[in-house]
Amino acid sequence: MTSTDLTTLNSARDRLTSDGSVLRLSETEAEQKSGYQAPTEEGLGERMIMNMGPQHPSTHGVLRLVLEMDGETITRSKPVIGYLHTGMEKTGEELTYLQGATNVTRMDYAAPLFNELVFSLAVEELLGIEVPDRGQWIRMLMSELNRMSSHLLFMATNGMDLGAVGMMLYGWREREEVLRFFEAVTGLRMNHNYIRPGGVAADLPGGWDEELSAILDIIPDRLAEFDLLMTGQPIWRDRLQGVGVITAEEALSLGATGPLLRSTGYAWDLRRDQPYLKYDQVEFDVIAGSFGDCFDRYSIRLAEIRESMRIVRQIIEKMPEGDYRVQDKKVTPPPRARIDESMEALIHHFKIFTEGFKVPEGEVYVAVESPRGELGCYIVSDGSSKPFRMHIRGPSFVNLQTLPHLMKDSFLADTVAIISSVDPIMGEIDR
């Protein structure tokens, strides 16, 4: 962690609150002012309000940006969100704790297992139960693989956004390798509902380690190809280096976490700094950049794929035997075989899936390090089988606030690179 102090932090904050890089216009006003604008009285030249998105392919879904342009330069901007809002936090209040994982998994659809994980950890904290070792190691394995698949997706979209169209194919191809493993384990490629309160849905299938080793043999070579295709290329570097620069103090003031914060050289990673699961038993490096620009954010993610593979290799070696879910009759449904022979087991199974289990009253906040930063879950329980309030702290939602500051005084052509480097997932922003 680089040393920063309150004085520099204060000056960064004061700069942020007063530099006017955020365009605070209502949607209606933005629409009215859209298009050509006559020179203003202050003689600031020809300012123009421009709408980018929400249907623009480079805006990662349905992000809309209202940009105030001075020629080709962006003076102020505002991300407009909400186009994908489906009220998932409200829905979460209507679903039992067992159903809740199916809801949250759809938020950050590029890293669904992290959503399930943080929700389950919060529920388990309220229940006061501890998942058996094997369950925790499986969770860790799946999270790290998901981090890889999410970053590989970033490689694809980031390449595409910058005109390296071939990357769209290669990134997806490599991600597919990981998703195939997910399908073998969870039954689905996305939205798994695999990590549930109490453990995971099923044990790893036979031969999982060999299958995984095969994947881990392929990907390093492909990452070397990425390096060849992008990292060393002068055009690639020109488009990313020095673009969208942010300092550590600014990132801290804006609540940015994940690769965005680490790119500034501030090595903060919850896996190391506030360990959950069994992260204190594996070795890995926290990757930090030094310039806080788009290139650092790109290379951090590339390096994090390698670190995740390093963790996965250790998990394969250390995977303990035992239960993959807690043996607590209140939370865990009886095994399939028991249902065939016991009426009580059938009723028990039915009750858990229809009524759910009751969670003691209280409130708790739990956070994990998702590929995008701190993913938090705040649950208030009133003692019933449904959460009274379920709030997800989406890293993309908070990271998005850095966009106006990253884009200030940059060219329109760089916006796409900057949006891409923040790696926002709209499902999580709008929830």
Next chain:
Amino acid sequence: MSDAETPSIDDAELPEESVEDVLEEELPQPELLHGVPVSESRGQVVLHPSREEYVALVASLREIGYWMCIDLCGVDYLGYGPNRNLPAGVAPERFEVVVGLISHTDRSRIRLRVQVPESAPQLATLFQIHPSVENPEREVFDMFGISFDGHPDMTRILMPDEWVGHPLRKDYELGRIPVQFKGASTAR
């Protein structure tokens, strides 16, 4: 206790008074942290500042290392049955604004729960202390109708501008789409 004028009555009531005295003197002592009532929830430290203390508290916590406001959300406690785990002296109100702060130097987190009454759903903004609350405060305004005084852009963020109501309030009905069955005369 010293304002009693008749010593005889005072003596007689002394045992009862002293119990209250002990309660009042001993409870706040462990329950005060950074000058405001504190409670614990599943091992996590929760502070309960009043609306007046709130901004000053966040500012002073920032001075001692809580540099980052990691989360801000609202809770509507309408119809919440059980005890809300509030320390003595904190009166429950319908709304709560929950703020999460993090200190990287000693790797600790602290949570603030501020009571916001239904009659005046307002709170001072933290924007000048932590610019990171800009979007979260807008979300709380959008979803709960709690407005933050001094916020530079107190507009809806997720719902359309012209939307009526605040969806995450407990008295806001969950939306339903009528299902049309084949052959049925009306939607059900």
